[in-house]
Amino acid sequence: MPASDPDAERFLLLLAARRSPRTVDAYRRDLAALAAFRGGAVGDATVEELERWLAAMRADGLAPSTVARRVSAVRSYFRHLILIGTRGEDNPAAGLQLPRRGRRLPRALSPAETERLIEAADGTTPRTRRDRALVELLYGAGLRVSEAVGLDRSAVDVEERIVRVLGKGGKERLVPLGRPAAEAVRRYLALGRPHLDRRYRPELFLNARGGPLTRAGAFLILRRLAEKAGLEPARVHPHLLRHSFATHLLEGGADLRSVQEMLGHADLGTTERYTHVSDRRRREVYFQAHPHARRKSPRSDTSA
Secondary structure, eight states: OOTTOHHHHHHHHHHHTTSOHHHHHHHHHHHHHHHHHHTSOGGGOOHHHHHHHHHHHHHTTOOHHHHHHHHHHHHHHHHHHHHTTSSOSOOTTTTOOOOOOOOOOOOOOOHHHHHHHHHTTOOSSHHHHHHHHHHHHHHHSOOOHHHHHTOBGGGEETTTTEEEEEOGGGOEEEEEOOHHHHHHHHHIIIIIHHHHOSSOOOBSOBOTTSSBOOHHHHHHHHHHHHHHHTSOGGGOOHHHHHHHHHHHHHHTTOOHHHHHHHHTOSSHHHHHHHHHHHHHHHHHHHHHHOTTTSOOOOOOOOOO
C-alpha cells in the first residue's frame, strides 16, 4: 500500500489479529491494485471510479474469481471505514455488479471405476468389513461423509434395505439401499463391528481404537482403497462417491425429483447440475461410438 494511506494500513493491522498472514497479504495486494488504478487512497474512491476499475479488470481478462475477490476485499475495507466512523453510511462498492462465476460440474467415477474401488475393500478382517460397508453406503445411498460417520448402528435396516439419514438442518430422509450395500452392512454388523466396539458406542462406524470414525478417517480409508484399486488417490474422496451416485442414477433413467429426495437437496437446481454431467457423458459416448459421428479421414475423390 502507498505510505500515504494510513487508514488502509490500520485496517490490515486489525485484519492480521484474526486472519492468517496469507489472507492479509491477499487483502493488501487487492487494495493496492485499486490504489494504483486511481492513483490515490482507496478510501477516497467513488462509485464511478470503482465501476471504471471493474470494467478495466474485465477488459484485462482477469478471471471472474479474481475480480470477485478484489471487490470483496474493497467492500470489507469500506465496511471497516463506516464502522469506525471515518466514512459515512455509504459503501461505494456495495452495488458493483460482479461477473458470474462459471459453475464447476461435479466430477464422477465411471461405473467400472466405482466397482474397482468397492472391490478394493474386499476382505474378512473387522476393518476391511467396515471399509466395505462405508464405501457401499457412500455410493449406494449417496450419503455426505458427515451423514455416514454420524449414523447410529440402528439407522440401517438391512432387511428392508433402508437407511435413515439425518441431513442438513436436522432433516431426516429415508434412502433405499441396493442388495450389495445392505449385505455389506449386515456382514460388518455381524462379523466386523463387534471386534471394534470396545466402548459400547452407538455409532455405526468405529475406528480401530473403538471410537467413532471421523470425517478425516473416512477420507484416509478412501484414499487407501483408491491406491489399491489403481485410481488416483488425490482424486477420490467421499463426496466423489455422492456425485457418482447421482450421476449414475440419472444416466440410468431416474427422474430428477427422486434423485433430489435421495440426496436431500432443498433446491432442485442443485440436483440439476448432475444432468449436465450426464448430458456431457452421453455426448462423449455418442461421438466415440456412432459411425457417422466419428471423424473420417479425408479421401481424395478420383472419380470426377
